[in-house]
Amino acid sequence: MTVPNDANAARKPPFLRSRDEYKTLFDSVDTFLLDCDGVIYHGPVVVPGVKRVLQMMRDAGKKVIFVTNNATKSRAMYKKTFDKLGIPVDEAEIFGSAYASAVYMREVLNFPEDKRVYVLGEKGLEDELDAKGIKRTGGTDPEDRVFLPSMDFSAYKPDPTIGAVLCGFDSGINYKKLCKAYSYLRDDPSVHFLLTNQDKTFPTNGTTYVGSGSLSAPLVFALQGKREPTVIGKPNKPMMDAIIAEHHFDPKRALMVGDNLLTDIAFGNNSDVRTLLVMGGVTHKEEVYGENPSEIVPTFVMESLGDLEQLLDN
Amino acid sequence: MTVPNDANAARKPPFLRSRDEYKTLFDSVDTFLLDCDGVIYHGPVVVPGVKRVLQMMRDAGKKVIFVTNNATKSRAMYKKTFDKLGIPVDEAEIFGSAYASAVYMREVLNFPEDKRVYVLGEKGLEDELDAKGIKRTGGTDPEDRVFLPSMDFSAYKPDPTIGAVLCGFDSGINYKKLCKAYSYLRDDPSVHFLLTNQDKTFPTNGTTYVGSGSLSAPLVFALQGKREPTVIGKPNKPMMDAIIAEHHFDPKRALMVGDNLLTDIAFGNNSDVRTLLVMGGVTHKEEVYGENPSEIVPTFVMESLGDLEQLLDN
Known part of the structure; x- marks a missing residue:
């Protein structure tokens, strides 16, 4: 049942439906x-069956890691959501792109x-940098966030x-923050240019x-042709490097489960980890089984992670 | 001496130096x-000779049009700079990308x-929309510009x-303005998506x-794959369409003079107007005459527009 990733492009992935396949x-x-979103819950609603499935994983001694690109929340904030x-x-089971960025910078x-990192981001990102002892500036500091439009450069x-x-993600983005960040990157190639993720x-x-x-x-865009950013979050390898660190x-005994081909499934494929696409999120079946399928092919497909609940029936 | 534009790519453009060539x-x-900037002046300093050259053009009955991508200034504001x-x-001789945008929308x-246009921009852009009777919202209105970061969407x-x-250009850019603009464009393909210019x-x-x-x-970026913007300013054709309107x-008896291959020279080339590149601005001679020249080739090259002053000597 294990299928090498590089063979994926040439075939349609199996759609798992039976108890035997799940087992x-x-x-x-x-x-x-x-x-998380689209696999464990949809906004405020838990996906049916998923609570029992998570418990079953723990009872069977499986390791569970929640991998999310949301960079506004620290692990502590995520725990509150859960x-x-x-x-x-x-x-310790939660791995957001905020924490991944801090781990990546440290490890x-x-x-x-x-040195200090200039942050375009929210408190959750700042908390994770603090947790890893990385000095920072910008972020939610009113000094940069409260800005009266001005043409003084x-x-x-x-x-x-x-x-x-x-x-x-920075809901306090403004021209001052953008121009400060640009000025740091423009002239000094030793200043790292990092994005937590590149979700549109x-x-x-x-x-x-x-x-x-x-x-x-x-x-x-302003630095195009001069500087390329390193993108930490899914589907990029730095996120997996940080998780494995x-x-x-x-990785051969791991499975990345997600509802998004472009982030979750590509993330597994880029890191040689098998992938399971679940429906009910952002992906339509035609993108996998239609006439013009996506080039990003999951290893397996299922309707919902909650369907693994069947394994608990006798 | 008139060289068809499509032959430009295959040759090095003549570098004009003699009085006869100028004539x-x-x-x-x-x-x-x-x-303007790089041809008429460098910031606060007028390029030597240019004042007399402009007077010579007027005395000879030539039409003079100042073409600039700066979208923060109205024609009235530009006149003050001059x-x-x-x-x-x-x-009436000034054509900035703010005015060009208003003309393009109207004509x-x-x-x-x-209908109203939602503006990301400064007062100069608003003034030009007003001059053409185009209803607007956003822009410098404190309702959108003064924004406390918030996760309420x-x-x-x-x-x-x-x-x-x-x-x-909007020095008051913030998340509220971006998200409002995005929400207008996201679901309604009939809403025009316009950029005054795309200068990095x-x-x-x-x-x-x-x-x-x-x-x-x-x-x-957020609308990639769904919506493409129409870019008004140099090097794009809408700017020339607006000027000619x-x-x-x-156009065969016109000449676009500029210091920038990517904006000014490409602008003329894209509109079948001959081009004159002047040095002393943002372009290095190697980009025209070096071993790996730019694919954007001017019709003519000169050291400075001020050098036409020689035509006044007897």
């Missing part, structure tokens, strides 16, 4: 990497003690104490709004 | 389209009387009174800062 998959996995939904989780970049200068610019939009209230990737687009597991 | 060029032109520099101009789109909804989103950066104080094109990048001239 074979479940037994082949030691570590479940789970996207608590409200009545889903027991441990903070992969060895970000220097004497003299305040935007390089700053030798800045060692990186990290962009996530995010879903809420049954529609979509401008997402993190769009909020960093001014910097990416913290949780040691065998 | 032949001058006599072949009825309408001079002049970029006044300060001691260069006599008539408002080319026939923008409906009962319920305020961002489609609005049937909005018929276009127009993005220029702009030069000031001897360096560069985040430009108009970068400030609309969040919308372009106002000033009637024979």
Whole structure:
């Protein structure tokens, strides 16, 4: 049942429906990497069956890691979301792109003690940088967030104490923040250019709004041809590198579960981890089984993660 | 001396140096389209000789049109800049991308009387829309510009009174403005998506800062694959269409003069108007005459527009 990823493009992935198929998959996995919105819950509603399935995973000694691109929340904030939904989780099981960015800066970049990161982002991102002891500026500081439109550009200068610019979702984005970040990156190639993720939009209230990737687009566009950002979050490898740096597991015995081909499934495929696409989220069946399918092919497809509940029936 | 544009790519353009060459060029032109910064002045300093050259053009009955991508200024504001520099101009000779956008909406789109345009931009852009009787909202209105960061997205909804989103340079850019603009464009393909220009950066104080094109990048990125913007300013044809809609001239007897290959020279080339590249601005000679020259080739090259002053010597 294990199918090498590089063969995926040439075939239609199996759509798992029977108890036997569920059992074979479940037994082949030691570590479940789970996207949250669209897999565990839809906004405020838990996907039917998922609570029992998570408990079954824990009872069977599986490792469970929640992997999300949302960069506005720290692990502690995520735990509160799970608590409200009545889903027991441990903070250490949560891996958002905010925490992944902090881990990546600490473990992969060895970000220097004497440098600061200039943050375009919310408190959740700041909390995770603090947790990893990374000095920061910008972010939610009113000094940069409260800005009266002005055509005075003299305040935007390089700053030798800045060692990186990290962009996530920032509801306080403004010209001052963009121009400060640009000025740090423009002249000094040693300043790291990092994005928590490059999601165009995010879903809420049954529609979509401008997402993190769009909020960093001014910097990416202004620096085009000069600087390329490193994107941490799904579908990019730095996120997996950060997860593996913290949780040691065998990627061959792992499974990435998600509802989004472009982020979740590509994430697994890019990291040689098998993938399970669930329906009911953002992907239509035609994108997998239609006449012009996506080039991003999951290893397996299921209707819902909650359907694994069948394994509990005798 | 007139060289068809499509032959340009295959050859090195002539570098004009002699009085005879200047004379032949001058006599072949009825309408001079002049970029401002880098051709007429460098910031606060007028290019030597240019004042006399402009007077010579007028005395010879040539039409002079100043063509600039800066969308923050109305023609009236531009006239003040020229006044300060001691260069006599008539408002009607000035064509910025703010005015071009208003002309384009009125003359080319026939923008409906009962619709409003949502503006990302400064007062100069608003003034030009007003001059053409185009109803507007957003822009410098404190209602949208003064924004406390918030994760409440319920305020961002489609609005049937909005018929276009127009993005220029907006020092008051914020999440509320981006999300309102996105919500207008997301669901209604009849809402026009217009950019005054797509300049990545702009030069000031001897360096560069985040430009108009970068400030609309969040919308372009968020809507990628769904909506493509119409870009008005140089090097795009809508700017020339707007100029010709106002000033009637024979493009074959016109010359676009500029210091920037990507905007000015491409603008002329895209509109079948001959081009003159001047040095001393943003282009290096190697980009024209080096081993790996730009694919954008001017019709002629000169050191400075001020050098035409020689034609006044006897």
